[in-house]
Amino acid sequence: MGSSLYWPALGYATLHTLEFTALGLAGSLLLGLVLALMKVGKWAPVRWVAIVYTELLKNTPLLVVLYIIYFGLPSIGIIFDRLIAGSLALTVCYAAYLSEIFRAGLQGVPNGQREAGYAVGLSTFAVYWNIILPQAFRLSLAATGNMVVDVLKTTSLISVIGGAELLTSAENITAANFEPMKVYLIVGGIYFAFCFPLSRLVVWYETRLKAGKNRQRSRRRLEAELREIGAVA
Amino acid sequence: MSGEGAGEVTIGAPASPAATPSALPAIEVRELYKTYPPQRRGRGFEPTPVLKGVSLSVQNGEHVSIIGRSGSGKSTMIRCMNLLEMPDAGVVRANGITAFDDGLKVNGRGLVEFRRGVGMVFQQFNLFPHLTAAENVSLPMTKGIGLSRLDALARAASMLRKVGLADKMGSFPHELSGGQQQRVAIARTLAVQPKVVLFDEPTSALDPELVGEVLEVLRELAGEGMTMVIVTHELAFAAEVSHRIVFLDGGEIAEQGTPDQLFRNPTNPRTQSFVSQFGTK
Ligand SMILES: Nc1ncnc2c1ncn2[C@@H]1O[C@H](COP(=O)(O)OP(=O)(O)O)[C@@H](O)[C@H]1O
Ligand SMILES: [Mg+2]
Numbered sequence: 001m002g003s004s005l006y007w008p009a010l011g012y013a014t015l016h017t018l019e020f021t022a023l024g025l026a027g028s029l030l031l032g033l034v035l036a037l038m039k040v041g042k043w044a045p046v047r048w049v050a051i052v053y054t055e056l057l058k059n060t061p062l063l064v065v066l067y068i069i070y071f072g073l074p075s076i077g078i079i080f081d082r083l084i085a086g087s088l089a090l091t092v093c094y095a096a097y098l099s100e101i102f103r104a105g106l107q108g109v110p111n112g113q114r115e116a117g118y119a120v121g122l123s124t125f126a127v128y129w130n131i132i133l134p135q136a137f138r139l140s141l142a143a144t145g146n147m148v149v150d151v152l153k154t155t156s157l158i159s160v161i162g163g164a165e166l167l168t169s170a171e172n173i174t175a176a177n178f179e180p181m182k183v184y185l186i187v188g189g190i191y192f193a194f195c196f197p198l199s200r201l202v203v204w205y206e207t208r209l210k211a212g213k214n215r216q217r218s219r220r221r222l223e224a225e226l227r228e229i230g231a232v233a
Numbered sequence: 234m235s236g237e238g239a240g241e242v243t244i245g246a247p248a249s250p251a252a253t254p255s256a257l258p259a260i261e262v263r264e265l266y267k268t269y270p271p272q273r274r275g276r277g278f279e280p281t282p283v284l285k286g287v288s289l290s291v292q293n294g295e296h297v298s299i300i301g302r303s304g305s306g307k308s309t310m311i312r313c314m315n316l317l318e319m320p321d322a323g324v325v326r327a328n329g330i331t332a333f334d335d336g337l338k339v340n341g342r343g344l345v346e347f348r349r350g351v352g353m354v355f356q357q358f359n360l361f362p363h364l365t366a367a368e369n370v371s372l373p374m375t376k377g378i379g380l381s382r383l384d385a386l387a388r389a390a391s392m393l394r395k396v397g398l399a400d401k402m403g404s405f406p407h408e409l410s411g412g413q414q415q416r417v418a419i420a421r422t423l424a425v426q427p428k429v430v431l432f433d434e435p436t437s438a439l440d441p442e443l444v445g446e447v448l449e450v451l452r453e454l455a456g457e458g459m460t461m462v463i464v465t466h467e468l469a470f471a472a473e474v475s476h477r478i479v480f481l482d483g484g485e486i487a488e489q490g491t492p493d494q495l496f497r498n499p500t501n502p503r504t505q506s507f508v509s510q511f512g513t514k
Contacts, residue, residue, distance in 0.1 A: 115317050116359035116418075120373035121349030122423050124341065130376050134363050220384075221320040222365050226402060229383050233392035 006173045006183070011046075013169030014190055019083070020165055024090025025148060029095040030097030031091060037128075039103045057096035063157055065089045070161045086158035093149055098144065105140030106119065106132060136207060145202025149195050156191070166190060257329065258290040258430045259460040265313055265323035267306075283309045283483040284320065291429070294458045298471035302507065303480035308465045311431050314462065315351040316344060327351050328428050341462065349377065352427035353465055354394060356434040358414040360406040360421070366393060367402040372422045385424075392420040396450050412443030419450055430454070432463040468511055474498055480504045 009181035040049035057065070066089040069080060080088065081136065109132050159167035170187040174180040226232045237379050239427045239509055257266035283306045291297050293458070299307050307426050312318040313333055316325060325333040328350040332339045339347060370392055380388070397418040406414055415435060417495035422430055435451065436444040455461060455474045465471050469479055472492035479489040488501040499505045 110359075112355060112357055112359035113361065115353075116355065116361070116421075117318060118348060119315060119353040119355075120346055121250060121377045121427075122373060123345050123377075126376040130363055132373060138363070215405055218368075219365060219405075222403050224369055225383060225386055226367065228391060229387045229390075231387055232399075232402065 005016060006177070008165070010190065011209060012168045013164065016083075016163065016189075017152070017155050017165040018194075020086050020090065020163065021152045021156055023083075023087035024151050024155070027087060028094035028098055028147075028151070029144075031095035031104055032067060035099035036102030036106055039099065040106045049187030053098045054099055056092050060093075060102070062089060062093045066092055066157065068159060080148050082158070082161055082163050083162060084161045086155070087159070090151055090154065094147060094154075098147055101140045101143045101147065104135065104143075105136035105180070108139045109135045117219065137187060139208070142202065142206055145199070145206075148196050148202070152195055152198065153191060234495070245310055249392070258292045258326075259295070260314060260327040260462070261290040262310075262314055262320075262326075263288045263290075263324040264446065265320045265325070265361070267309055267313060267318065267320045283484050284313070284323075286323075286484055287481070287484070289462075289479060291460060293460055294429075295477065296455050296461045296463070296475045297477045297479060298475040299462065299464045299479045299481055300466070300468065300471060300507070300511075305481045306338055307481050308433055311353075311462060311464050312435050314431055315348050315353050317353070345377075349425050349426045352422035352430040353427070354415070354419055354422050354430065354432045354435050356437050358406070358411070358418045360414055361416055362406050365403050366398060366417045369406070369417055370424050373421060373425045388426065389420070392423055393417070395444070395453075396420050410443060411439045412446045414450070415439065415447045416450055419447075419454075425453075429462065430460065430462040430466070434464050434466065436465070436467060446468040466511070468496070468508075479491060480507065483506070 035054060036052045037114070038046045039054075041047060059061045066085065067090050068083040070082070073080070113131050113135065115129055115187050116123075117131045155163070156167040158165055159171060162168050166187050170183050179181070223232070265284045266282075267284040267300070268280050268282045271280050286308055287306075288308075289297070297382060299311065301307050309318055313320045313323075313325060314327075316338065318490065319338065321334050323333070324331065324335065327347065330339070330343065330347045330350070332344060332347040340343065349496060361367075361372065364372065366388045366410055367386055370389035371382065373381040374388060375382055375383035390399075390402060393399060396417055396419055396506050398413060398420070399418075400411060401409060404413075406417070410419065415438075419435075431445060432451070436447050438445065444467070447488075448467065449464070451461075451470075461474075475492055477489060478492050478495040479501075480487050480495060480503075488495060488504045495504065496508055
């Protein structure tokens with residue numbers, strides 16, 4: 001098989017890799033946030049559920065979790081296809097890591113912020129949505145960005161269940177053309193081509209936040225609005 | 234009790250608003266008890282009883298200052314008044330809402346409603362660092378009482394003008410001096426038009442040269458007849474604006490009265506010692 005022949009296969013596989021990444025991220029960001037909120041909440045049983053979940057999944061290899069979901073669960077009648085099984089494994093594992101990052105971010109927001117929100121008559125939801133989460137987001141941005149890149153790289157583990165993503169595809173191609181060096185270098189290059197810009201993007205956004213670019217934009221917006229309503233000259 | 238100061242108003246102290254004895258208090262706490270749990274379990278870590286049956290009833294338009302040594306429970310008491318701190322026992326009532334009655338507190342929505350009527354200004358300002366001054370002031374209106382962003386900004390702008398910050402609307406908290414931050418915080422508190430405002434040492438975190446500008450805003454607010462409860466170490470200021478001074482000591486109200494009574498003729502030896510220690514400064 002000439003190299004021109006496996007490019008379409010790698011193209012499809014790349015799409016699958018991105019699909020796993022997107023689903024795994026969406027799931028783990030959401031579940032991670034829920035777990036983090038559970039951990040900073042005032043209700044002890046809820047806190048404990050989140051803590052036990054986190055410790056359990058943080059200390060179990062993702063590969064084992066994936067085996068349990070894909071090979072184990074069918075024995076009790078729960079069957080997922082590869083796409084769901086792979087995304088679910090990423091979701092449940094990365095939710096544990098992300099929940100720790102988000103918890104640290106939430107706890108990094110001083111208590112006075114919550115109190116100031118409650119004191120002006122905001123509901124708990126309004127306090128979290130408008131005051132706590134925006135600040136916690138900034139605090140956890142760098143660590144979350146690293147996790148995003150990590151999820152993309154970890155999709156390669158899903159090859160063990162033949163997930164049809166990049167590494168699976170590479171294995172299939174080398175089995176046919178016996179050019180492992182070349183194929184794996186190409187696949188490594190594709191992972192890098194996605195991960196490197198993603199890491200830089202996170203760094204760029206962080207620098208931008210630090211430099212106050214977003215603040216300057218809010219200020220300009222505000223000044224325009226104040227002029228619009230005639231509150232300033 | 235409510236008409237206590239009416240007949241003996243002294244020079245310097247404002248006329249008492251408590252002239253109508255039948256009026257319901259604007260805010261009232263009764264027999265408040267609060268004990269903090271020990272910091273850790275084990276020997277040497279005892280629970281700290283902080284409030285030991287404190288009662289205070291403040292009339293509409295009345296200005297009450299709470300003074301006392303550090304650690305006497307002033308913050309705990311004033312924070313119980315808007316239920317940022319939950320008492321162990323007692324009653325907390327304001328603007329006709331009984332928000333706490335011996336362990337029973339109102340539900341979430343009731344609590345939000347209650348707190349909207351009872352503003353609080355903090356020692357550390359607690360402005361929202363990710364928002365401009367104008368947005369800090371409009372947030373309680375847009376997210377609390379459902380005003381549109383532009384309506385809220387218009388009101389925020391007029392509040393900020395009132396506290397002398399017309400030129401700082403687009404500034405972020407870290408770009409403002411302590412005095413300016415505290416004035417933004419006061420504007421933010423007034424944004425939802427509370428009936429009562431609680432101040433917990435509003436000038437204690439400020440450099441001395443910035444204290445005056447904040448006290449000026451408080452003075453103005455007092456002049457408008459706002460109901461105010463002020464924890465402060467600025468005894469001269471307290472004497473000037475307060476109808477009544479409360480001296481809190483060891484979690485109990487040791488003495489209360491008009492500024493003149495409390496500062497010139499304290500009857501309790503503990504008040505005498507406190508006033509002679511701080512009053513001469
Ligand atoms: N969250 C808390 N947990 C435990 N102890 C506290 C807490 N807040 C205050 N205390 C203790 O309660 C006492 C009264 O504190 P506070 O009300 O802040 O006094 P003040 O404002 O008069 O200085 C102090 O001994 C303080 O250490
Ligand atoms: Mg205090």
